[in-house]
Amino acid sequence: MWYRKHLVILLVVVALAVLSAGCPGPARKPGVPGGPGGLRQEPTISLFINETGEKKNIKIEEYLEGVVAAEMDPSWEINALAAQAILARTFTMKKIQEGGVRERGVDASTDVKEFQAYAPEKINDRVRQAVRMTRGEVVTYKGNYINGWFHADGGGKTAASANEGLAFKKEPTPYIKSVKDPGFNITVPENKSWTARFPAEQVRAAVKQSAGQDPGSITEARVVARGPSGRATTVRVGSVTLSAPALRLALGNDQMRSTLLSKFAVEGGALVVSGRGYGHGVGMSQWGARAMAQQGKKPEDIVNFFFRGVIIEKRWQ
Template sequence: MQKAASRILMILAMILLGLTLVSCSNPEQKPQVKGNKDDSQAYQTEPTISLYINETKQTEKIKLEKYLEGVVAAEMDPAWPQNSLAAQAILARTFTLKKIQDGGVKAYGTDASTSVEEFQAYDPSRINDRVRKAVRDTRGEVLTYQGAYINGWFFADGGGQTASSAVEGLEFRKEKAPYITSVKDPGETITEPENKSWTASFDLATVRKKVKETAGNDPGPVQSAAILEKGPSGRAMKVKINDVTLSAPALRLALGNDQMRSSLIDKFAIENGKLVIHGKGYGHGVGMSQWGARALAEQGKSAQEIVQYWFKDVELKKAWK
């Protein structure tokens, strides 16, 4: 009996040793540590992502490059020059991977969504052969700064000059973005008239409500409005409504970024019972101007040259083949 028991114990010990060796030979992959790696090496093959379809409230799995076709088609006119579409594809890919790395869309537990407010615009109905070619020709290409994905910000029109920092244009302070720099926007010569000069007016009751929601303080009946601070590119950074101070980018979002088209403004005043704002440009002004990308493409610049024009000290890398 003792010999039999000894043999059983020996067999059990050998099994446990074998299991230990197997688990050591196939260790679980540790989570990636941000800032201590080359993000462009994070994937060996093209990933499949989870996409929340806001219109149907369904989640679907989709190859990332296929998803990008819908983004490029929605974010830029599919009839624009081929290299401007390709530049948009590089930035959309970079933007997507950075957002996924930062946690995706937490509201749905997905990598991305089709909402422009939550992620990026997405419209597969606009995809054409030009868009497919733009995505295909830049397959896997991303922009990195010191090995990490950049925030691939883009906007419509910079009003002649892009923002000097993410803080100036977006009030973005979550992390440093030293690759953002102020450059001339060549799209000013070809952009639409409403981007060259626009005026918006807002009901004062609405302004009061939006300021209270944004700043957390009720300014009371609106009687005065002023620009308190401008950044190096001329964009308003801080404004004042009565005695309440708030960031201009935050107010723009609150009032509607299609109405207050940018923070590059030269008039911010109460007139005839309205808040009247006058400015130029369309969008936050941080990163790549889409009208500027079109202008550069028309000058014969490659997609790679276009994206590197807008961002300082960045590298183009291949995330997958």
């Protein structure tokens, strides 16, 4: 009797163990790493090639070589390129986690408007080494991927928040901080001081596009509010008050190079804008990364300099 009773118990325990082992865990996209700190297999991602319209599967590290080559000058110092690789990898993983490029049914796209820039034809040995030396490294804050923002040049000082530089309010970004940009001493002249003129009709159309209101005749313009780093956050054009980052995008971010403005006024029937820096100013300055690399700083040191309280984790070998 004793034997039969314990045999039944033993069989029940074994059966439960088998059933438990056979039950699948939470659904997760194949190949995409999960929680923080763990080492996983390198993901294979689906990529939409905008130039040809084809879709293909590609290892993420191979994909990142094309991204780094497009986003930063491939001739720059390897440690600067490596810092760029860490942020590009983080950006990619966060976007995939959020659903990728749903309109295309893929993880990533070579269309810069949909994802990141991509130029495999520019890949060289420096880029390959930069990606290889940071293989699997991503940036997290309290276990979650950060928004790996970067810009060309901070104009001497990076933005104090994502809201200041990008008018970004989708989620909290406590890891963004304002620092003195070490790249301002070595950057190109057009980043140290620039001026752009925009015809009144172009400005009127840009305001309509970004604010949804007609400013009427463009006879005046001024900065209404600035953030802690000095960047314009709100401007008034004609009769409309609107976001400075939004207006910059509508006018063309290659023409209105930043929101770190020294002049914003109407002269001779045109909007005249002067300032310094190039880009939104949030996160890592690429020229700053280059300056730090020239000083012998490691890629991880560069990333940590521009972001607050983050951890660089190796998600796969």
